[in-house]
Amino acid sequence: MIEVRNLSKIFPDGTQALSEVSVSIPEGDFVAIIGLSGAGKSTFLRTLNRLIEPTSGQVVVKGVEVTRLSRRELQAFRRKVGFIFQQFNLVQRLTVLENVLHGRLGYLPAWKGLLGLYREEDTAIALEQIRRVGLQGKEKARADQLSGGQQQRVAIARALAQEPELILADEPMASLDPRLSDVILGILKEYNEERGVTVLVNIHVLELARRYARRILAFNRGRLVFDGPVEALTPEVERMVYAGNLEAL
Amino acid sequence: MSWVLFLSGMLLAGILGLSRGSVRRYVVAGALGLLGAIPAFPLVHAVGYLSRESLGPTLLALIPFAPHLVLVPLGGVLALGLAHWGGRAAGFGGVLGGGMGFLSLMAFLQGPGHLVALRPLLGLMEGLVGLALLLPFLALAWLRRRQAWLWLPLGVALGLGAFSWLNSPQGHTYFPRMAGYYKLVLPAEPGAEEALVARFNQGLEELNQVRKEIGLPPLKPIQNLSDLKEGRLPQEVAQAGYRLLRPEALSYGAVALLLFLGFMVGSGLWLLRHPDLAEASDLRSGLVLAGVALSVFPAFDATEFDLGKLVEGWPFLVNFLDRAWPPNLAQPQSGIYPLQSVASEMLLTVEIALVGTLLAALFALPTSFLAARNLTFRNPVLRVFFYLMRTFYNVDRGVDTLILALILVAAVGLGPFAGVLAMAIHSIADLGKLYSEAIENVDKGPIEALESVGASGSNVLRWAILPQVLPLFVSYTLYRFEINFRVSIVLGLVGAGGIGFFIKGAMDAGHYDQMVIGIIAIVLVVNLIDFASSWLRSRLV
Numbered sequence: 001m002i003e004v005r006n007l008s009k010i011f012p013d014g015t016q017a018l019s020e021v022s023v024s025i026p027e028g029d030f031v032a033i034i035g036l037s038g039a040g041k042s043t044f045l046r047t048l049n050r051l052i053e054p055t056s057g058q059v060v061v062k063g064v065e066v067t068r069l070s071r072r073e074l075q076a077f078r079r080k081v082g083f084i085f086q087q088f089n090l091v092q093r094l095t096v097l098e099n100v101l102h103g104r105l106g107y108l109p110a111w112k113g114l115l116g117l118y119r120e121e122d123t124a125i126a127l128e129q130i131r132r133v134g135l136q137g138k139e140k141a142r143a144d145q146l147s148g149g150q151q152q153r154v155a156i157a158r159a160l161a162q163e164p165e166l167i168l169a170d171e172p173m174a175s176l177d178p179r180l181s182d183v184i185l186g187i188l189k190e191y192n193e194e195r196g197v198t199v200l201v202n203i204h205v206l207e208l209a210r211r212y213a214r215r216i217l218a219f220n221r222g223r224l225v226f227d228g229p230v231e232a233l234t235p236e237v238e239r240m241v242y243a244g245n246l247e248a249l
Numbered sequence: 250m251s252w253v254l255f256l257s258g259m260l261l262a263g264i265l266g267l268s269r270g271s272v273r274r275y276v277v278a279g280a281l282g283l284l285g286a287i288p289a290f291p292l293v294h295a296v297g298y299l300s301r302e303s304l305g306p307t308l309l310a311l312i313p314f315a316p317h318l319v320l321v322p323l324g325g326v327l328a329l330g331l332a333h334w335g336g337r338a339a340g341f342g343g344v345l346g347g348g349m350g351f352l353s354l355m356a357f358l359q360g361p362g363h364l365v366a367l368r369p370l371l372g373l374m375e376g377l378v379g380l381a382l383l384l385p386f387l388a389l390a391w392l393r394r395r396q397a398w399l400w401l402p403l404g405v406a407l408g409l410g411a412f413s414w415l416n417s418p419q420g421h422t423y424f425p426r427m428a429g430y431y432k433l434v435l436p437a438e439p440g441a442e443e444a445l446v447a448r449f450n451q452g453l454e455e456l457n458q459v460r461k462e463i464g465l466p467p468l469k470p471i472q473n474l475s476d477l478k479e480g481r482l483p484q485e486v487a488q489a490g491y492r493l494l495r496p497e498a499l500s501y502g503a504v505a506l507l508l509f510l511g512f513m514v515g516s517g518l519w520l521l522r523h524p525d526l527a528e529a530s531d532l533r534s535g536l537v538l539a540g541v542a543l544s545v546f547p548a549f550d551a552t553e554f555d556l557g558k559l560v561e562g563w564p565f566l567v568n569f570l571d572r573a574w575p576p577n578l579a580q581p582q583s584g585i586y587p588l589q590s591v592a593s594e595m596l597l598t599v600e601i602a603l604v605g606t607l608l609a610a611l612f613a614l615p616t617s618f619l620a621a622r623n624l625t626f627r628n629p630v631l632r633v634f635f636y637l638m639r640t641f642y643n644v645d646r647g648v649d650t651l652i653l654a655l656i657l658v659a660a661v662g663l664g665p666f667a668g669v670l671a672m673a674i675h676s677i678a679d680l681g682k683l684y685s686e687a688i689e690n691v692d693k694g695p696i697e698a699l700e701s702v703g704a705s706g707s708n709v710l711r712w713a714i715l716p717q718v719l720p721l722f723v724s725y726t727l728y729r730f731e732i733n734f735r736v737s738i739v740l741g742l743v744g745a746g747g748i749g750f751f752i753k754g755a756m757d758a759g760h761y762d763q764m765v766i767g768i769i770a771i772v773l774v775v776n777l778i779d780f781a782s783s784w785l786r787s788r789l790v
Contacts, residue, residue, distance in 0.1 A: 049701060051697060051700065051701055074703075075703045075704070075705060076703060077703070078700070078701055078702065078703035079702060079703030080703075081701070081703075082702075083698070083701035083702075085694065085697070085698060087694050088694070089694030089695050089697060089698035090694075090695065090698070091695045091712060091713060091716050091717070092692075092717075093716045093717065093720070094712075094716055098712075102698070102699060102702055102704065102712055103702050105699070105702055105703070105704040105705075105708050105712070106702050106703030106704060110705040110707055110708060113704065113705065113707075113708040113711070113712075114707055114708060114711050155698075158698070158702070159702075162702055162703075
């Protein structure tokens with residue numbers, strides 16, 4: 001259960017990225033967030049785990065008021081939230097296994113993390129997630145030796161190794177070959193159905209949003225302009241979502 | 250000589266014009282250079298009795314004495330004005346301005362020597378410098394109008410302070426020595442010259458008597474002061490504020506002016522034939538060219554650049570090489586083994602560089618994280634450390650290894666230890682700055698990713714930043730080792746041991762045939778280390 005109330009974000013340069021967004025997402029939902037680039041999709045996702053600090057408003061996840069957490073508490077909260085980035089954000093010089101193990105750092109005391117003293121169960125979880133994304137045999141390969149699609153799968157494995165209760169994915173396919181979209185979204189969908197974990201995905205390809213999501217959120221110039229099931233996304237709504245913003249492209 | 254300089258300027262303009270770029274900028278550059286040199290460069294020499302009394306008046310200072318010289322700056326202004334007009338007029342301006350300036354200048358330079366009176370312009374330079382100090386603060390106040398309340402009073406206070414400091418009785422001693430810069434040159438009152446000539450001829454008999462006794466040829470009576478040539482003014486005349494102006498003794502200002510004038514005429518002629526060789530940005534590029542030329546002339550003069558001396562000294566070089574070859578590798582009968590000495594001293598040099606670089610890297614590694622902007626700016630305490638570290642680096646970078654070594658030799662005595670310490674201290678700054686810049690330039694993606702999994706700050710540092718920067722750190726350290734090896738060669742010269750010490754010793758003792766072994770060894774090892782290090786670095790990144 002995610003509760004967002006009156007969430008706003010104004011960047012230091014004066015850009016209003018989010019204005020007064022309120023939405024409530026039930027547990028286990030698969031939500032696609034659509035809108036033009038610059039509409040506020042990415043900012044919305046990042047304010048949910050405070051990679052970006054909101055200017056005002058509240059975010060409550062499973063009864064925890066995220067916007068009020070201290071630094072320590074935020075770290076503890078974040079280990080249960082998997083975040084997948086458009087640019088993968090892997091540490092290029094480390095191996096696949098080391099990158100996936102980073103997902104377990106939140107569960108270790110800081111000094112053990114510094115020395116890389118992972119427990120056996122951490123390694124087991126990491127290996128399992130590498131298998132899940134279909135990269136078994138590549139554990140010892142360096143991240144920069146992999147293709148883009150493989151790198152994004154490593155990044156997903158890292159997020160899944162967190163054993164997340166919420167997955168946030170920011171345009172996970174945007175820098176990949178379009179044919180890989182089904183692989184990426186397939187993994188997320190499978191995890192969502194298997195574990196009942198809520199998934200929020202930013203997508204700019206409408207057709208993919210229709211195919212995978214149960215629910216759609218649409219942003220236009222920082223405002224939430226549509227919130228409803230996939231079936232309610234009529235051509236009229238589409239026009240509204242993509243209206244009047246072409247110069248921003 | 251004057252003609253040669255003028256024609257060289259023309260020739261240079263002609264060659265540059267061949268490239269078919271804008272020629273008008275050369276006219277502009279010549280005119281601007283001319284106008285800059287007129288008030289700033291000493292034109293000719295003027296001598297008194299003592300050598301420290303000789304001075305070099307600028308063309309501007311000479312105008313009261315020779316008013317026709319005003320044609321030179323007028324020529325520059327004319328050329329600039331017509332260059333602004335553009336087309337054939339610009340070429341005409343270059344030829345006319347350069348031509349009339351040249352004629353006026355030649356009339357002065359070919360003229361006879363004269364007795365001149367000096368009128369000091371008290372406080373002029375001091376005042377100008379005070380104003381110049383004020384200017385940057387005024388500019389700051391204007392650029393950052395929001396902070397004008399800070400900069401403006403600060404600028405006025407500092408400017409006034411500098412002004413009064415420099416205008417105090419000792420004010421002129423805070424300047425670089427500039428012969429005759431703040432003195433106006435006036436003609437001496439009529440009759441003074443004739444009196445001086447008559448006095449010289451009167452005393453000539455007595456002087457020739459003395460010269461005969463010490464075996465010098467007698468001097469002839471003189472017609473005017475130019476005939477004095479190498480002579481000087483009598484002491485009391487010089488002390489009364491007179492100097493003997495000698496137009497035939499060119500200072501670098503005359504060289505610059507003649508070259509600029511020739512350059513103006515040459516490029517003007519080009520422009521007359523091809524009036525279309527002009528561009529909108531000519532004023533700016535002319536300013537840059539003139540600025541470079543104006544800074545180079547005094548520099549050549551100050552460094553006493555003289556190829557003639559090299560020609561004169563050539564036989565000494567040949568003699569030196571003769572004595573250095575063949576190298577004296579070993580002299581068993583007298584128990585001297587130079588090759589062995591070179592080998593051990595070279596080893597020591599490498600070892601100094603190794604230890605110095607290692608120590609520097611050890612200190613730079615932790616401090617560079619404190620000196621990285623991106624790691625320290627979220628926390629006010631760390632920000633203080635950031636500024637402290639950066640200040641330390643900047644001060645340390647300014648104090649060269651050799652200077653540190655001189656100080657440390659005084660503290661810990663002659664020997665490699667002083668050299669190692671000096672090298673380590675100086676290299677910390679260089680490495681620390683490189684390291685911290687590497688940290689500032691890391692890919693931010695992994696940092697964001699590790700923050701999003703809930704890793705603590707130290708873990709983000711360890712897993713997102715360190716893997717990215719470590720190869721760069723190693724590469725920079727290797728590069729610094731290359732530099733430090735070359736530095737440690739020179740360190741020997743100040744007594745810190747190593748191959749430099751050997752070379753200095755052999756040089757001082759005149760054992761050139763031993764010294765040459767050291768030089769060959771340096772060439773070999775420098776190349777070997779550079780090659781190995783760049784090969785290693787290319788493997789790292």
